[in-house]
Amino acid sequence: MAYLSDPKETIEILQKYHFMFQKKFGQNFLIDAHVLDKIVDAAGVTKEDVVLEIGPGIGTMTQVLCERAKEVIAVEIDKNLIPILREDTCREYDNLTIINDDILKTDVDALVRERGGRPLKVVANLPYYITTPIVMGLLERHIPVVNITVMVQREVAERMQAGPGSKDYGALSLAVQYYADTYIAAYVPQNCFMPRPNVGSAVIRLSLREKPPVEVKSEAVLFAVIRAAFAQRRKMLVNSLAGSSELACTKEQASEALAAAGLPETVRGEALTLEQFAEIADHFA
Ligand code: SAM
Numbered sequence: 001m002a003y004l005s006d007p008k009e010t011i012e013i014l015q016k017y018h019f020m021f022q023k024k025f026g027q028n029f030l031i032d033a034h035v036l037d038k039i040v041d042a043a044g045v046t047k048e049d050v051v052l053e054i055g056p057g058i059g060t061m062t063q064v065l066c067e068r069a070k071e072v073i074a075v076e077i078d079k080n081l082i083p084i085l086r087e088d089t090c091r092e093y094d095n096l097t098i099i100n101d102d103i104l105k106t107d108v109d110a111l112v113r114e115r116g117g118r119p120l121k122v123v124a125n126l127p128y129y130i131t132t133p134i135v136m137g138l139l140e141r142h143i144p145v146v147n148i149t150v151m152v153q154r155e156v157a158e159r160m161q162a163g164p165g166s167k168d169y170g171a172l173s174l175a176v177q178y179y180a181d182t183y184i185a186a187y188v189p190q191n192c193f194m195p196r197p198n199v200g201s202a203v204i205r206l207s208l209r210e211k212p213p214v215e216v217k218s219e220a221v222l223f224a225v226i227r228a229a230f231a232q233r234r235k236m237l238v239n240s241l242a243g244s245s246e247l248a249c250t251k252e253q254a255s256e257a258l259a260a261a262g263l264p265e266t267v268r269g270e271a272l273t274l275e276q277f278a279e280i281a282d283h284f285a
Helices: 006-015 031-042 060-068 079-089 108-114 128-140 152-163 169-180 219-231 237-242 251-260 274-284
Strands: 050-052 071-076 096-100 120-125 145-153 180-188 201-208
Touching: 006 079, 031 120, 031 180, 031 201, 060 071, 060 079, 060 120, 060 128, 071 079, 079 120, 079 180, 096 251, 108 120, 120 128, 128 145, 128 152, 128 169, 128 201, 145 152, 145 180, 145 219, 152 180, 152 201, 169 180, 169 201, 169 219, 169 274, 219 274, 237 251, 251 274
Parallel strands: 050 071, 050 120, 071 096, 120 145
Antiparallel strands: 145 201, 180 201
16 A cells, blocks of 8 residues: 655545645645654554544545554545545555544544543644634543644644743643643644645644643633733733623722732733632632
8 A cells, every 4th residue: 555655645646536725624735754653653642542633634644543543533524535535545444434524513522432431542734724623622622532642833832832921822821731731742844745834833742631730610710811811911910801801800809819819910911820820710700
């Protein structure tokens, strides 16, 4: 069987099926064997694992996953790719289930339940236009997952990993780090894809925590405080909180919450740790 990580094989398949790339689906196929190995190694895929691959494309990474995992479930939105996967590039694998669906509408929890509830490993070269809804959807719905190892836009990986005081630190950093430990496994140049994307890429692994690093009375209030803090990041936190329609508090109440957490009235959200956000949130919960 021909491996698609050889760009010649990819071109052959694309020509054979007269495949037209669809920009709206974020289609940039990987054509570099080292990068494929890096992603699958970072995910730590073994013969014990059930892997969910989001957006298999023509099956470049699917082939590697099928060889290294116990089972692979691949969810692909583009119906034109399904016959390529089923009848050609991945036809030899009997441990692969291909689902033609939008991952944002797929009942991933049911897929886990049907397989006895064992947590999945999620591996993907993601369509960048929906990175955040895909990743946050998996995390917020508490889908049983060991880790999520994904290619994303470089800036997004850096935002997910950033800490207080950095320019990249924001609501996404805090939301991701509440659920997972982050590790950037590789930076990937544009020439590893066909067609070349306009942005740099990185592989990030999110290893799910058994329990969050902070305990709060209400997760909903914690995330409302975080969203308010970064809605206008140059504003003082006291004003951001008071201006939040979700929190519906007065400036006095916001000021009291900061004082109770031992913070000055002039503090900005970008300087605070998750623990400090948790203290503020508990004041409102
Ligand atoms: N895994 C392949 C690779 O690495 O060569 C393709 C990666 S490409 C960046 C993203 C893939 O996700 C495309 O195949 C695209 O059609 C698919 N996709 C886009 N939106 C999707 C969605 N909402 N649900 C499932 N798949 C989607």
